[in-house]
Amino acid sequence: MRLKDIKKNNRINVISAILKHDALSRIEIAHETNLSPSTVSGLVSGLIDEGYLVETGARAATAGRSRVALAVNKDLGSIAVVEISRTQVRLALFDVALGELDSVVLSHDYASGNDLFALILAGISALANKEGQPKLLGMGLLFQRDMDASEFNVMYSTGISSANIPLATALFTQLRIPVIEEYTQDYTAARALERMKEDQTSGAYISLGADVLASVVVKGAPVHLKSGAFANLAPLLEGMSVSCDADAETAEVIPHDAAHVSVTPERLAYVVSVLCTLFPLDMVVFSGPQETMTERFIAATEGALHRCLNGAQAPWLEWLHLNGSGSLSATCADHVRRTILLQE
Amino acid sequence: MLQGSLIILAFVVIAALMMTKKIPTLLALPLMAVVICIIAGVPAVGQDAEGTEIGWLSAVVESGTVRMGSAIMAVIFGAWLGQLMNKTGVTETIIKKSAELGGDRPLVVTLIMVVACAILFTTLSGLGSIIMVGSIVLPILISVGVPAMSAACIFLMAFTTGLTFNIANWTTFSSIFSVDVATIQSFEIYMLIATFIATLVLVFVEFKRNGVKFAFSAPVENAQPTKQLTGVRGGLAMLSPIVSIILVAAFKVPVCPAFMAGIIWILVFTATNFQKSMNLMVKTCYDGITDGGPAIILMIGIGILYLAVTHPMVTEVLNPFLLAVIPADRIMFTVFFAVLAPLSLYRGPMNLFGLGSGIAALVMGLGTVPPLAVMGAFLSAERIQGCGDPTNTQNVWTANFVEVDVNGITKRLLPYLWAIAIIGVVLSTVLYF
CATH class of the missing domain: 3.30.420.40 (ATPase, nucleotide binding domain)
Known part of the structure; x- marks a missing residue:
């Protein structure tokens, strides 16, 4: 394995450990990842500089030295989750710490294809592009469990020729962010x-x-x-x-x-x-x-x-x-977050 | 004479409606077929003295829907295999392993990407696959220093290189020209070589033009495969795109069984769980049919138009016009098609996936020029349409993705594509005239 790949893997391990526990000190990360404290320290410094992590303040004091807890930087960006059911389409926006920033019901009816695509883009434009809102990093499409993603294919047309592409692909093409499909099941x-x-x-x-x-x-x-x-x-x-x-x-x-x-x-x-x-x-x-x-x-x-x-x-x-969808959206947002931060 | 003039007028009007985006191709082709039949005096329902159906409802529309049946099946099976390649991670692994192979050298990375894309598009089809491959390849090219416009052009040329050996396309051409797949293959080999050489020239010219250093060291970002295919099984799985081609080209296996073999091959070498593999097989089959939808409906239209223009009553009306226009002399034939090849752009009359299929059938039926020479001329013009037409979904998507003007891509590529088309027309004259 090349040095670059080893470093990349170690970064992923550090972020993964923090995501698992919400907040960890450097020494706890070292224990969790089996990396040396100096390696962890170097990686963490880089991740703080890049804006992925923040120090959340002193967490515990041991042997005269306080341990500073590290967490993912919630201001790094936002994550959108679109819950798509037979009765409504709802868009929720989360920060990277999975706190819900905003939400809106895009439709009180079943929507699919290009209509749904347009609804989502309009919703994103209204919520995520608001002044002061962090940059959109990724999106999750949370389908009701008896749905098939192919129900929501979007027609990509040049006026003369056209093709059907999945909703996730169309959104990726439009927004240039990772879009994942999940099911409530x-x-x-x-x-x-x-x-x-x-x-x-x-x-x-x-x-x-x-x-x-x-x-x-x-x-x-x-x-x-x-x-x-x-x-x-x-x-x-x-x-x-x-x-x-x-x-x-x-x-x-x-x-x-x-x-x-x-x-x-x-x-x-x-x-x-x-x-x-x-x-x-x-x-x-x-x-x-x-x-x-x-x-x-x-x-x-x-x-x-x-x-x-x-x-x-x-x-x-x-x-x-299954109708308590809020927590499912947060779980979906967590999955998107992992995809973005860990490049899974 | 009046009938012939009216047919040409109808042809021009419907082509104009199509090119100005007033009506889609899938409507334009059957519409043109029906209008041509009506003007030529073909009855809606009728039989000849031998009891054979000659009415356009049956002999043109009904029979036309299944005329391209084998090509439609090839598209479906090809799209199924393509979906499997995408869903099992074969596509992604091939690209990313190729990127790793190129290291940090832009020229090497670019050339390897060209080869990887070409290999992939011998099997993949549909906009979904273009997006799947393009969204990985284009950022890699840009990250090693290739400017966006150059990356888009190189990607589309690589795609077209692979498309030359797409056996589903071979079946389509074989149905349009009423020749066997082996005949198409024998001409497409020359087109493959010409397109590949033109792609290499494009790469070198673009590198020179943009001053990209040939040994410049730049990082390749995001080259980590998300779905890792490793080991001997992974290696064998990555051979999936060429399994079907080898079976068709080397062992003369029919196209659909060759695709089925490819499907079994990829399932065997990527399966981790029998039940999951079966589910994946079914799911990708349905998705493949969706992918192939636009091509399938287009082929139904092509089949109907083909039978309309080859209807004896229509050819009787149109042949005098065509005899006056289509040169019967070798040199003039070469010049005629070499000059008119760009008319395949914007869904023009040389576009085989549209009006061109009908015109090709008409010209082949004249008997004044060898049918295979006509085939070669139209296949040569198809290079320009497949790669450079700004109305192609793949061109529009690629241009949007790298944020360049889609017509700019056409302008940049046209000299290369026209050169390939001229070479193709000359070759077809030399080989078949």
């Missing part, structure tokens, strides 16, 4: 599974939507299922004719439509109980839209699971509603 799953890995616990993540996808982590390690990281339980749920207690089959059902597989609490509880017999699950995280994952549905599922487990210790159940 990925974030919900990523957040749930990441927490299980960090806590070294065993658990399952089940997403309720057009498919019912399950992923399992045992003692912090993801279990490789037959179809990869996720298994689709929809065929199992739809074809299931048994339940823990036939009399208890409840009317509280996620109705079947294009966006959802029909799910009854009983069937869902039965599937979870099967997972519990196969894996030592401490927790099960469900995600789905708030309008379908109602309080009654949740209560019915929890009750059914206790019945299915027949007195055995039930795992902790957690329900993530």
